Amino acid sequence: MGDGVAERIKVSLSYARGPQAGVVSDSGSDAIGEAAGGGLPILRVMDVEAGTTIGQAIEMSGILQEAPEINLVTMPVGIYGKKKTLDTVLQPRDRIEIYRPLIADPKDARRRRAKRDSAA
Template sequence: MADASALASIHVQVCYARPDKQFLLEQTVVPGTTIQQAIQSSGIIQQAPEIDVSVWRVGIYGKLKTLDTVLREHDRIEIYRPLIADPKDSRRKRAESKDAKKKL
């Protein structure tokens, strides 16, 4: 028979990537835990103090979620860094650069 504490917990991951290092922390939490609670209890903010979930976006498996989203078994919480450059501007500059090279 399964242990009662095992039944009253779910397993999740908290992940965050920066250019020099990636973090993937396994965590066991109680049912009803929110994304914000899991991030705070995971210790990832101590390991990567630049994280600011009050401003940065978070998601589960690539889908944006709010901090008050309740977690389910095997969810992977992803913390997204803010974009440095607008992707549309970057694409436009690359296209202009290719056009300029073709004209030469």
């Protein structure tokens, strides 16, 4: 752009809090977090400069302060379900996702359900 104004792009960021991250309401009760099996998801829509990386956008979003359990060294990130690195440059309308570790092995959970259902 010739006018010296940096181009801005719109991106979104999502993180689903785990069961250990209960949500505390204004009344001091965390029943909302318990009922949902964990905290409510964190969703952000942001305008960032073109050329911004995933890591920069995460820092700018403030999510690391809101969800201190996020560890970008150990938790992978991605865009629309595909793993990416923190230095990946964002494109317009990208959805950044921060992935948390699984709390149960999907194969074991499926076996337990099948065993339970066959016994019923």
